[in-house]
Amino acid sequence: MARPxxxxxxxxxxxxxxxxxxGIDLDIPRHSVVSLIGASGSGKSxxxxxxxxxxxxxxxxxxxxxxxxxxxxxxxxxLRRRVGMVFQSYNLFPHMSVLGNCTVxxxxxxxxxxxxxxxxxxxxxxxxxxxxKAKAFPDQLxxxxxxxxxxxxxxxxxxxxxxxxxxxSALDPELVMEVLDLVRDxxxxxxxxxLTTHEMSFAxxxxxxxxFLYKGRILEEGPPxxxxxxxxxxxxQSFLRRVTAAGRL
Amino acid sequence: xxxxxxxxxxxxxxxxEGARQTPPLPTGWPLAxxxxxxxxxxxxxxxxxxxxxxxxxxxxxxxxxxxxxxxxxFALGIPMSRALRARRLSAEAWRGGVPVAAxxxxxxxxxxxxxxxxxxxxxxxxxxxATFLTINDAVVYKTFLRGxxxxxxxxxxxxxxxxxxxxxxxxxxxxxxxxxxxxxxRSLQGSSFALVRGVCIFYVDIxxxxxxxxxxxxxxxxxxxxxxxxxxxxxxxxxxIVALSLTYAAYNxxxxxAGLKGIHHSQISAAQSLGIPxxxxxxxxxxxxxxxxxxxxxxxxxxxxxxxxxxxxxVGIVDAFTQAKIYSANYYNLSxxxxxxxxxxxxxxxxxxxxxxxxxxxxxxxxx
Numbered sequence: 001m002a003r004p005x006x007x008x009x010x011x012x013x014x015x016x017x018x019x020x021x022x023g024i025d026l027d028i029p030r031h032s033v034v035s036l037i038g039a040s041g042s043g044k045s046x047x048x049x050x051x052x053x054x055x056x057x058x059x060x061x062x063x064x065x066x067x068x069x070x071x072x073x074x075x076x077x078x079l080r081r082r083v084g085m086v087f088q089s090y091n092l093f094p095h096m097s098v099l100g101n102c103t104v105x106x107x108x109x110x111x112x113x114x115x116x117x118x119x120x121x122x123x124x125x126x127x128x129x130x131x132x133k134a135k136a137f138p139d140q141l142x143x144x145x146x147x148x149x150x151x152x153x154x155x156x157x158x159x160x161x162x163x164x165x166x167x168x169s170a171l172d173p174e175l176v177m178e179v180l181d182l183v184r185d186x187x188x189x190x191x192x193x194x195l196t197t198h199e200m201s202f203a204x205x206x207x208x209x210x211x212f213l214y215k216g217r218i219l220e221e222g223p224p225x226x227x228x229x230x231x232x233x234x235x236x237q238s239f240l241r242r243v244t245a246a247g248r249l
Numbered sequence: 250x251x252x253x254x255x256x257x258x259x260x261x262x263x264x265x266e267g268a269r270q271t272p273p274l275p276t277g278w279p280l281a282x283x284x285x286x287x288x289x290x291x292x293x294x295x296x297x298x299x300x301x302x303x304x305x306x307x308x309x310x311x312x313x314x315x316x317x318x319x320x321x322x323f324a325l326g327i328p329m330s331r332a333l334r335a336r337r338l339s340a341e342a343w344r345g346g347v348p349v350a351a352x353x354x355x356x357x358x359x360x361x362x363x364x365x366x367x368x369x370x371x372x373x374x375x376x377x378x379a380t381f382l383t384i385n386d387a388v389v390y391k392t393f394l395r396g397x398x399x400x401x402x403x404x405x406x407x408x409x410x411x412x413x414x415x416x417x418x419x420x421x422x423x424x425x426x427x428x429x430x431x432x433x434x435r436s437l438q439g440s441s442f443a444l445v446r447g448v449c450i451f452y453v454d455i456x457x458x459x460x461x462x463x464x465x466x467x468x469x470x471x472x473x474x475x476x477x478x479x480x481x482x483x484x485x486x487x488x489x490i491v492a493l494s495l496t497y498a499a500y501n502x503x504x505x506x507a508g509l510k511g512i513h514h515s516q517i518s519a520a521q522s523l524g525i526p527x528x529x530x531x532x533x534x535x536x537x538x539x540x541x542x543x544x545x546x547x548x549x550x551x552x553x554x555x556x557x558x559x560x561x562x563x564v565g566i567v568d569a570f571t572q573a574k575i576y577s578a579n580y581y582n583l584s585x586x587x588x589x590x591x592x593x594x595x596x597x598x599x600x601x602x603x604x605x606x607x608x609x610x611x612x613x614x615x616x617x
Contacts, residue, residue: 049518052522054518054521054522076521077521077524077525077526077527078524080521080522080523080524081523081524083522084522084523085522087515087518087519089515091515091516091518091519092519093516093519093520093534093538094538095537095538095541104523104525104533104534105520105523105524105525108525108526108529108533109524109525109526150519153523154522154523157523157524
């Protein structure tokens with residue numbers, strides 16, 4: 001079997017005495033989708049942020065395509081061009097138009113010239129159904145539209161892997177589907193993705209593997225049918241029961 | 250009134266059978282307060298009218314006083330009489346068992362009473378200033394607003410104002426640049442830059458503590474005294490620019506720092522995660538957003554700097570104030586200094602409006 005695109009080995013991280021990540025091993029094969037589920041504070045988002053160097057780790061090693069990308073001396077700027085990330089609160093740049101948001105990174109990093117960046121941006125906006133809003137400013141868009149632009153903005157950098165951090169949590173319920181449809185398209189096109197989500201039915205449908213995080217560890221992992229259908233651990237069962245009661249499954 | 254009566258019949262059919270009704274809002278104290286203000290305004294109107302009219306001749310005094318008092322009484326009488334009428338109607342309606350109409354009329358009475366109050370609160374200070382300017386044979390007016398002195402000094406003072414403008418513009422640019430460096434220096438992270446942060450904090454603390462006039466004095470007299478080649482051979486204007494730049498760099502630096510800190514960390518995370526290098530994150534993402542937010546307070550600093558250019562008169566630079574003082578000494582009258590006031594006002598107000606416009610435009614652009 002081919003080497004996984006991302007390998008996490010014995011990852012540990014503390015904030016003071018609080019052990020936010022407590023020994024995590026995880027492989028993410030190329031073209032696969034891995035979902036992290038678990039309660040707030042279980043370490044999902046922190047783990048995601050470690051993968052593109054927004055947070056550093058204190059133990060263990062992260063490898064991207066065999067190359068170590070954790071620890072001292074990592075060129076984070078170069079790394080982040082390979083690892084794209086989309087955030088819960090979209091984080092579009094409010095002083096730039098949709099097109100400006102999409103072209104600023106490729107132009108400034110020298111990935112391509114302005115003209116080509118604009119052409120690529122318009123093509124990507126077309127894919128996410130936002131081409132007609134290219135001249136709009138973020139605050140003129142709905143949350144779902146903003147998130148679609150944020151995904152397009154990240155995809156233009158042609159990352160090898162996409163990190164999605166609760167990308168539908170800030171959305172009104174009726175806007176969730178448009179964003180999830182887009183993620184589903186990306187998955188079908190073979191994009192490697194690691195996502196944290198509270199949309200359990202979506203995680204179940206899209207994921208090749210689901211990991212349940214509990215107190216900084218992966219308590220249970222496996223194919224979605226197994227984790228959702230027949231969870232072994234009591235904590236997983238209890239979490240899923242609560243999620244079901246809240247109508248999220 | 251009729252509509253209210255119909256409404257009453259519809260919503261309070263139980264009225265006759267002793268349903269409890271909330272009485273209208275009070276109209277007594279608003280009317281009493283308005284009446285007191287009205288009496289005071291008429292009184293000060295009498296004073297102001299007489300005082301102003303005396304400029305046209307002693308015989309005009311009483312005529313002016315009575316005319317002004319009548320005008321004020323008329324202006325305040327209209328809302329007062331409307332308020333009283335509505336109050337009467339309200340009381341009648343309440344007694345007549347039409348509570349909704351009573352409340353409506355009471356609301357009208359209060360509205361008119363508040364209008365009279367507002368008018369009184371406006372007229373009182375305006376008339377008081379008019380009285381002050383013209384009292385005692387218009388001595389105040391003649392001290393500060395003598396037309397012949399203003400005309401005589403206008404050209405020279407305005408020319409000398411060029412020095413203030415030169416110093417202000419140059420120091421604004423320099424203090425912005427230095428302030429930005431201070432803010433960035435103070436925002437640097439990590440133990441390697443602890444000393445840089447310390448220097449920036451020290452600078453800001455020192456220069457915010459020292460009065461601008463003292464720094465101007467020290468720089469403008471001290472640097473030439475030191476006798477260092479080149480450095481000591483500069484123009485006094487140049488030293489003044491440096492002194493004010495040093496002072497205002499501290500204020501601007503704090504403003505920039507507040508602006509940089511005000512940008513939510515998620516904006517930086519997003520920019521970083523797109524692979525944008527740190528310098529470009531600051532230049533393209535953080536600074537433009539910060540600048541928009543601090544435009545208002547920053548302009549406040551600019552205006553303060555502009556005004557402080559008048560301090561250079563202590564080191565002998567001929568600015569507008571120095572020139573005006575020469576005229577005021579010659580004429581034994583302060584009207585030439587009034588010209589300085591007008592010039593400062595004339596350049597400041599447009600700047601305030603410009604920034605209001607820029608901020609409003611930025612807001613619509615961002616939809617904020």
